[in-house]
Amino acid sequence: MDPVKNSILIVGGGIGGLAAALACAQQGAKPHVIERAKVFSEVGAGIQMGPNVTRTLFSWGLEKALREVVFTPDRLHVRDAQSGSTLGALRLGQRSVQTYGAPYFAVHRADLHQVLLQHVVNTGAVKLSLNCQIDLIRDDADQITVNGRGLPEGFFETVQAEAMVGADGLWSSTRQYVVPQTPPRVTNLLAYRALVPMQSLPESLRTQDVTVWVGAKLHAVLYPVRRGEFLNLVVIVNGRPPVQLAEWDHAANKRDLDLAMGFAHSDLKNILSAVADWRLWSLCDRPPVRGANEMAKGRIALLGDAAHPMRPFMAQGAGMAIEDAAELAASWARSELTVPERWQLYAKARWARNAKVQQRSIQNGKIFHLQGPMRWGRDLAMRMLGESLMDVPWLYAGP
Ligand SMILES: Cc1cc2nc3c(=O)[nH]c(=O)nc-3n(C[C@H](O)[C@H](O)[C@H](O)COP(=O)(O)OP(=O)(O)OC[C@H]3O[C@@H](n4cnc5c(N)ncnc54)[C@H](O)[C@@H]3O)c2cc1C
Numbered sequence: 001m002d003p004v005k006n007s008i009l010i011v012g013g014g015i016g017g018l019a020a021a022l023a024c025a026q027q028g029a030k031p032h033v034i035e036r037a038k039v040f041s042e043v044g045a046g047i048q049m050g051p052n053v054t055r056t057l058f059s060w061g062l063e064k065a066l067r068e069v070v071f072t073p074d075r076l077h078v079r080d081a082q083s084g085s086t087l088g089a090l091r092l093g094q095r096s097v098q099t100y101g102a103p104y105f106a107v108h109r110a111d112l113h114q115v116l117l118q119h120v121v122n123t124g125a126v127k128l129s130l131n132c133q134i135d136l137i138r139d140d141a142d143q144i145t146v147n148g149r150g151l152p153e154g155f156f157e158t159v160q161a162e163a164m165v166g167a168d169g170l171w172s173s174t175r176q177y178v179v180p181q182t183p184p185r186v187t188n189l190l191a192y193r194a195l196v197p198m199q200s201l202p203e204s205l206r207t208q209d210v211t212v213w214v215g216a217k218l219h220a221v222l223y224p225v226r227r228g229e230f231l232n233l234v235v236i237v238n239g240r241p242p243v244q245l246a247e248w249d250h251a252a253n254k255r256d257l258d259l260a261m262g263f264a265h266s267d268l269k270n271i272l273s274a275v276a277d278w279r280l281w282s283l284c285d286r287p288p289v290r291g292a293n294e295m296a297k298g299r300i301a302l303l304g305d306a307a308h309p310m311r312p313f314m315a316q317g318a319g320m321a322i323e324d325a326a327e328l329a330a331s332w333a334r335s336e337l338t339v340p341e342r343w344q345l346y347a348k349a350r351w352a353r354n355a356k357v358q359q360r361s362i363q364n365g366k367i368f369h370l371q372g373p374m375r376w377g378r379d380l381a382m383r384m385l386g387e388s389l390m391d392v393p394w395l396y397a398g399p
Helices: 015-025 051-059 063-067 093-100 109-123 254-260 266-273 317-332 339-368 372-385
Strands: 007-011 030-034 046-049 075-080 086-091 105-108 127-129 132-139 144-150 158-161 163-166 185-197 210-215 218-225 230-238 279-285 300-302
Touching (some): 007 015, 015 030, 015 109, 015 317, 030 158, 046 109, 046 218, 046 317, 051 093, 051 317, 063 109, 086 372, 105 109, 105 218, 105 230, 210 339, 218 266, 230 254, 230 266
Parallel strands (some): 007 163, 030 127
Antiparallel strands (some): 046 105, 075 086, 132 144
C-alpha cells in the first residue's frame, strides 16, 4: 500500500496537535506527529473548558478519562479587586449541562495533554516522533515533502505525506508556508501564574468556584484543578516584560506582583500572599484572522495558536484548537475532495469563529481592566444584568 496515502504530518504535539491526531485517526487517517520537545510534557497550569469544548472531547470518547482528572466548578464569580464586592455570577455546574448539554471543566494542562496522548496511542494509528525539528517544507502537486532532523543530531531527513498540519503554537515556523512571515504581537500584558495545593491554604481561602477579580489595569482568575486538590492562579497586569519572554516557565519577581496588587482587597491579597512560587509569562497574540486564506494553503493547514493565538480572556485558546481539530477531521473525511479542497473547507468553517473569539478576548481584557467612570458603568451593568451578561451562548452552544 502507498505509505503516503492518507498520511497527515502534524507539526507540534501540544493540545492542538494531539487533538488533531486523535480526531483524524478516528476518521481513518494515518497521522505522524513531529514534536520538537524531547519528552511529551505540558508545562503551564490550569485551563478552563467550556461546554463547547467538553462536548467535542466527549465525542472522541474522552469523557471517562477526563472526569478522573478535572474539577467541575459550581459558579463563576466576578468580584471587584479593590472593594471585594461581588459584581455578578454565572452558574456553571448543572446549568452548563442543562443549557448546553455538556459540563464546564477546569483541568491542569498536563492532565488534559496526558488524556489526549493516551487516547492517541490507543488508536494504534498515530506515529509519534519526539525531539524532531522541521527544516524545510515543499508543497508539491501530489504530496508534501518535509526535510527534518532529530535534535541534537539528525535521524530523519525526508518525510512525505499527503497533507500537513501546522500545530506548532504561537512561535510557529510552519505558519510562513501559509501566510507571509510576521512576528506575534507583544500585548504588554504580563501573566503571573501559580499552582498551590488546596490543603496548604487556610480553610477560609479554599474555593469550589472560578473567581475573576477585576481591577484597574489588572485582573486575577482563580479556580481549582486536579479534582480540586490544587488552586490555579493567574494574575494579569499591564506592563512590559523585563526581557522578551517567548517560553513558559520564567521565574517571576514576587515583589513586582506585590507592588501591582498594592490596592487589592484583603481576600485577594491573602490568597496571593500564600503563594511562594510565581511564574511569569508575557502575553502575545495576533490580530484576529481575516479570512480562510490565513488558515490553509494547498496541502498545509494551520491549527490552534499557530493560526490564531489569542489573549486568554475568554479562556478559549486551547478550546478553539480542539474545535479546529474536530473540523479538520470532518473535512479530512470528505474523501471525494482533493486535499487542498478539504483544507479549504476546514479553513472556511473555522476562520470567522476563531476571529470572533480573538476579538472578544481583546475586548474582555479591556473591560476587565477598566478605570474611572467606565468602570462604574461596567459594574452597574454586571449588577443589573448578571448572568445574562456573563453567559456566552454563541460560544458555548458550539460552532
Ligand atoms: C495565561 C494563560 C491562560 C490560558 N488559559 C486558557 C484557558 O483557560 N482555556 C483555554 O482553552 N486556553 C487557555 N489558554 C490558551 C492555551 O494555553 C493555548 O491556546 C493552547 O495551549 C494552544 O495549543 P496549541 O497546541 O495550538 O499550541 P502549543 O500548546 O503552544 O503547542 C505547540 C507544540 O508545538 C511544538 N513545536 C513548536 N515548534 C515546533 C517545531 N518547529 N517542530 C516541532 N514541534 C514544534 C511545541 O513544543 C509544542 O509542544 C491560556 C493561555 C495563557 C497564556
